[in-house]
Amino acid sequence: MAKHATPKLDQLESGPWPSFVSDIKQEAESRAKNPKGLDYQIPVDCPEDLLGVLELSYNDGETHWKHGGIVGVFGYGGGVIGRYCDQPEKFPGVAHFHTVRLNQPSGKYYTSEYLRALCDIWDLRGSGLTNMHGSTGDIVLLGTTTPQLEEIFWEVTHNLNTDLGGSGSNLRTPADCLGETRCEYACYDTSALAFEMTNEYQDELHRPAFPYKFKFKFDGCPNGCVAAIARSDFSVIGTWKDSIKIDQAAVKAYVAGEFKPNAGAHSGRDWGKFDLVKEVVELCPSEAITWDGAKLTIDRKECVRCMHCINTMPRALRIGDERGASILCGAKAPILDGAQMSSLVVPFVEAQSPFDEIKEVVENIWDWWMEEGKNRERLGETMKRLSLQKLLEVTGQPADPRHVMEPRHNPYIFFKEEEVPGGWDRDITEYRKRHLR
Amino acid sequence: MAFISSGYNPAKPMEGRITDIGPRDYNDFLPPVIAKNKGKWAYHEILEPGVLVHVAESGDKVFTVRVGAARLMSVTHIREICEIADKHCGGHLRFTTRNNVEFMVDDESKLAGLKADLASRKFAGGSNKFPIGGTGAGISNIVHTQGWVHCHTPATDASGPVKAIMDTVFDDFQNMRMPAPVRIALACCLNMCGAVHCSDIGVVGIHRKPPMIDHEWTDQLCEIPLAVASCPTAAVRPTKVEIGDKKVNSIAIKNERCMYCGNCYTMCPALPISDGEGDGLLIMVGGKVSNRISQPMFSKVVVAYIPNEMPRWPSLTEKIKHIIEVYAANARKYERLGEWADRIGWEKFFELTGLEFTHHLIDDFRDPAYYTWRQSTQFKF
Ligand code: HEM
Ligand code: HEM
Numbered sequence: 166m167a168k169h170a171t172p173k174l175d176q177l178e179s180g181p182w183p184s185f186v187s188d189i190k191q192e193a194e195s196r197a198k199n200p201k202g203l204d205y206q207i208p209v210d211c212p213e214d215l216l217g218v219l220e221l222s223y224n225d226g227e228t229h230w231k232h233g234g235i236v237g238v239f240g241y242g243g244g245v246i247g248r249y250c251d252q253p254e255k256f257p258g259v260a261h262f263h264t265v266r267l268n269q270p271s272g273k274y275y276t277s278e279y280l281r282a283l284c285d286i287w288d289l290r291g292s293g294l295t296n297m298h299g300s301t302g303d304i305v306l307l308g309t310t311t312p313q314l315e316e317i318f319w320e321v322t323h324n325l326n327t328d329l330g331g332s333g334s335n336l337r338t339p340a341d342c343l344g345e346t347r348c349e350y351a352c353y354d355t356s357a358l359a360f361e362m363t364n365e366y367q368d369e370l371h372r373p374a375f376p377y378k379f380k381f382k383f384d385g386c387p388n389g390c391v392a393a394i395a396r397s398d399f400s401v402i403g404t405w406k407d408s409i410k411i412d413q414a415a416v417k418a419y420v421a422g423e424f425k426p427n428a429g430a431h432s433g434r435d436w437g438k439f440d441l442v443k444e445v446v447e448l449c450p451s452e453a454i455t456w457d458g459a460k461l462t463i464d465r466k467e468c469v470r471c472m473h474c475i476n477t478m479p480r481a482l483r484i485g486d487e488r489g490a491s492i493l494c495g496a497k498a499p500i501l502d503g504a505q506m507s508s509l510v511v512p513f514v515e516a517q518s519p520f521d522e523i524k525e526v527v528e529n530i531w532d533w534w535m536e537e538g539k540n541r542e543r544l545g546e547t548m549k550r551l552s553l554q555k556l557l558e559v560t561g562q563p564a565d566p567r568h569v570m571e572p573r574h575n576p577y578i579f580f581k582e583e584e585v586p587g588g589w590d591r592d593i594t595e596y597r598k599r600h601l602r
Numbered sequence: 603m604a605f606i607s608s609g610y611n612p613a614k615p616m617e618g619r620i621t622d623i624g625p626r627d628y629n630d631f632l633p634p635v636i637a638k639n640k641g642k643w644a645y646h647e648i649l650e651p652g653v654l655v656h657v658a659e660s661g662d663k664v665f666t667v668r669v670g671a672a673r674l675m676s677v678t679h680i681r682e683i684c685e686i687a688d689k690h691c692g693g694h695l696r697f698t699t700r701n702n703v704e705f706m707v708d709d710e711s712k713l714a715g716l717k718a719d720l721a722s723r724k725f726a727g728g729s730n731k732f733p734i735g736g737t738g739a740g741i742s743n744i745v746h747t748q749g750w751v752h753c754h755t756p757a758t759d760a761s762g763p764v765k766a767i768m769d770t771v772f773d774d775f776q777n778m779r780m781p782a783p784v785r786i787a788l789a790c791c792l793n794m795c796g797a798v799h800c801s802d803i804g805v806v807g808i809h810r811k812p813p814m815i816d817h818e819w820t821d822q823l824c825e826i827p828l829a830v831a832s833c834p835t836a837a838v839r840p841t842k843v844e845i846g847d848k849k850v851n852s853i854a855i856k857n858e859r860c861m862y863c864g865n866c867y868t869m870c871p872a873l874p875i876s877d878g879e880g881d882g883l884l885i886m887v888g889g890k891v892s893n894r895i896s897q898p899m900f901s902k903v904v905v906a907y908i909p910n911e912m913p914r915w916p917s918l919t920e921k922i923k924h925i926i927e928v929y930a931a932n933a934r935k936y937e938r939l940g941e942w943a944d945r946i947g948w949e950k951f952f953e954l955t956g957l958e959f960t961h962h963l964i965d966d967f968r969d970p971a972y973y974t975w976r977q978s979t980q981f982k983f
């Protein structure tokens with residue numbers, strides 16, 4: 166018999182999509198039965214009280230978590246999101262309900278052995294509930310009490326060889342698309358870069374030293390499967406410099422209908438026979454493709470590497486061989502100044518282990534932003550306040566037409582004094598000699 | 603409940619402490635066929651909704667079955683995922699950037715058994731545990747947030763609306779009939795944790811009333827200058843108020859300048875803002891992050907307010923379903939929702955969807971607002 170009546174939440178058990186309510190109830194039952202005979206370190210009925218407090222929120226239309234909560238582990242300034250219920254007497258099982266962020270492996274590959282070991286720790290010391298995964302990438306362990314935090318940290322570092330993720334004004338947990346592990350479009354090894362950068366900057370991740378949060382994300386190509394351009398202050402997106410590789414026989418196989426366009430992504434509807442001209446040539450944003458009925462050619466100098474033709478004919482067109490990445494900076498959610506996507510800063514950078522060229526850009530940006538960024542100002546906002554020119558200067562990038570969508574249309578232009586013959590120190594009496602008052 | 607020590611000694615907290623070890627090396631977790639062919643993939647195909655095959659230059663193949671997941675999940679559920687991985691996949695699995703789960707096998711003969719096993723598993727309430735889908739031009743999982751399950755600043759729930767929306771669009775999780783993929787994301791407040799500002803369809807929790815001010819606690823709990831600096835419209839200022847015979851430092855808010863973003867509450871616990879009947883959701887459409895054909899786009903607000911209707915948010919799910927159907931019926935192949943709306947013009951988008959255009963949808967935030975008005979005589983009647 167459930168501890169709290171949950172008539173509203175019960176209605177979220179029907180329907181085809183996996184029900185989080187059914188799953189939480191299954192966990193509550195499992196804890197009540199306790200088949201392994203565990204000495205649960207937080208209240209056995211924690212998941213039931215979570216359903217209870219959620220049902221109360223469904224009745225009130227308001228959250229029942231108190232503001233904030235500052236907890237953690239010694240040595241670190243972040244990694245744990247504290248949380249306390251505002252009705253602790255009604256729902257003692259979630260009076261403390263802190264979240265622990267654990268750093269996930271690149272590409273989120275796991276073995277069952279690892280996940281089971283993690284579940285064993287969390288079963289004993291937490292609610293048994295998780296988020297797989299947080300939107301930044303972390304494994305999120307949802308709900309435990311303050312005295313368990315050090316115990317959990319001890320177990321994950323000593324027994325799982327796994328560290329906490331980031332929170333607060335610091336480098337947050339980096340994340341990557343699966344890249345070379347299972348994608349033929351990957352222009353560099355995103356998994357290796359994510360692993361390398363996370364290890365290189367452990368101190369910046371665990372001990373807040375920044376004006377505000379800072380995120381890295383690594384996409385293998387412009388398709389953006391980890392959405393780096395929208396969800397990270399420092400976005401690395403793979404690309405190539407030479408020509409798209411064309412297999413003319415395979416192009417013919419597409420035209421003949423042997424190969425399905427876009428690998429079959431539209432097979433749920435009859436879109437007619439594949440029309441190479443309509444579906445590829447005419448949709449190329451820079452009109453770089455020609456098809457004479459027998460041969461497909463791409464004008465490499467006009468291609469903006471949008472991926473459309475490759476996505477549509479993956480068996481005929483391949484990314485080039487001279488590979489690297491673009492670096493874009495400044496993406497953020499709306500608060501305060503408005504949402505930003507990242508803006509192009511380095512058009513092409515080498516992206517080979519140990520990724521020194523990329524680290525150099527990061528460190529130049531941090532040196533500047535840590536000094537100049539205002540309290541709680543994201544990099545994107547610092548760029549708006551102090552200008553893209555400044556960011557280019559500190560990263561040693563000469564200005565280039567690729568840095569803009571279009572040149573400015575206002576004439577309010579700053580010059581450096583040294584650019585102007587004679588400088589800015591002028592004598593009005595000299596001027597008056599030529600121009601009487 | 604007896605305390606069980608992990609080995610940690612609270613009397614000597616820094617003794618034996620391990621720090622800065624980072625995540626586990628992903629190479630420890632790669633299935634053998636992936637480890638062997640990493641960086642040497644030739645092409646891929648989507649065999650059917652939810653099932654992919656990647657073919658390596660060596661000729662090796664890896665078959666992937668993608669299944670939906672609620673993101674918020676129990677250790678019991680994770681253990682069931684492990685059991686399936688042990689049974690069919692040599693103990694390997696992965697999660698996607700949209701929080702689906704992928705099971706991989708290296709031989710086609712193992713595929714049918716895996717799929718049948720996944721499709722057969724249901725929760726006690728009847729919902730699928732592992733629905734197969736989420737590939738190609740369909741609707742995949744919804745990137746979402748904490749809601750009333752864990753956060754203190756939400757204006758709506760996350761897990762509940764997501765379940766309600768996914769039930770409504772479920773057929774399109776298991777089909778690929780859209781002109782292009784439709785990404786849905788949900789955030790329970792304007793912090794927009796996640797991807798709503800860059801999704802085909804974004805749902806965001808909003809408030810419609812200024813914060814209350816807990817004057818007695820303001821200068822006790824908050825660093826007032828931070829609250830002042832937190833306001834995008836400069837509606838917050840410091841002030842002194844009398845409580846009984848005491849004069850305290852506190853905060854004043856210009857209600858007519860406040861647009862209820864809640865950021866001052868994020869900074870100051872004495873400024874609670876949530877409100878059962880005031881709060882609700884808005885719908886944005888037309889964002890994308892890929893660079894395919896057009897450049898990445900922000901999503902734009904097309905419905906300024908929908909009430910919270912627990913537990914199944916019927917007005918919200920109905921509107922989303924309707925927008926998706928009108929898009930599917932009108933857009934061209936490969937055309938994302940935002941590209942379609944840009945091509946036909948937003949006045950046409952409102953005409954076709956029948957959504958009401960209200961004054962709330964006209965941008966009025968600082969200088970850039972001007973660039974969203976129409977400096978042209980080109981429009982459709
Ligand atoms: C009991 C105390 C508090 C708890 C448990 C708590 C908890 C949290 C959590 C979990 C976050 C999210 C962090 C993340 O995204 O990684 C957060 C963010 C934040 N909290 Fe608190 N908080 C508390 C007190 C405060 C106080 C006293 C202030 C200010 C006076 C404050 C201001 C903020 C701000 C500004 C953020 C946004 C941080 C960011 O965007 O990185 N919190 N808080
Ligand atoms: C107030 C408390 C807050 C809570 C409880 C909270 C919670 C979370 C959580 C759990 C995640 C996923 C983290 C992970 O995977 O490790 C996240 C991501 C995110 N948060 Fe928050 N957050 C808070 C405040 C904020 C604020 C103030 C902002 C911005 C102004 C913000 C913007 C974001 C964004 C944009 C992401 C997604 C980043 C990505 O896609 O990687 N959050 N938040």
Ligand code: HEM
Pocket residue numbers: 235236242243332333334376377540541822823824825828869
């Ligand atoms: C026991 C007392 C306190 C502790 C342990 C503490 C600890 C913390 C921690 C860990 C954070 C980072 C939270 C996050 O973003 O994840 C934080 C943020 C903050 N705290 Fe405190 N705090 C305390 C008291 C206060 C008080 C009394 C104030 C204001 C009067 C305050 C103002 C802030 C502010 C404004 C932030 C956000 C700073 C930022 O993100 O730029 N804190 N605090």
Ligand code: HEM
Pocket residue numbers: none
């Ligand atoms: C001392 C200041 C200015 C003087 C003496 C001046 C003078 C003139 C004159 C003599 C003309 C030609 C008028 C005609 O064809 O009959 C003209 C045209 C124009 N002025 Fe100015 N102007 C001044 C400032 C400005 C400013 C501040 C602006 C804009 C911000 C401006 C924008 C224009 C434009 C756009 C035209 C062309 C209008 C058209 O297309 O016919 N002028 N100005």
Ligand code: SF4
Pocket residue numbers: 342343344345348349350351352384385386387388389390391
């Ligand atoms: S971003 Fe590109 S390389 Fe990475 S998984 Fe997506 S398509 Fe593949």
Ligand code: SF4
Pocket residue numbers: 448449450451452453454463467468469470471472473474475895
């Ligand atoms: S990648 Fe894009 S821009 Fe380049 S040829 Fe193909 S469709 Fe055109």
Ligand code: SF4
Pocket residue numbers: 747748749753754755756757789790791792793794795
């Ligand atoms: S979107 Fe807002 S309410 Fe939701 S988890 Fe993020 S900060 Fe909390």
Ligand code: SF4
Pocket residue numbers: 812813832833834835836837838855859860861862863864865866867
């Ligand atoms: S809710 Fe937002 S707009 Fe209103 S006073 Fe607070 S910070 Fe300013």
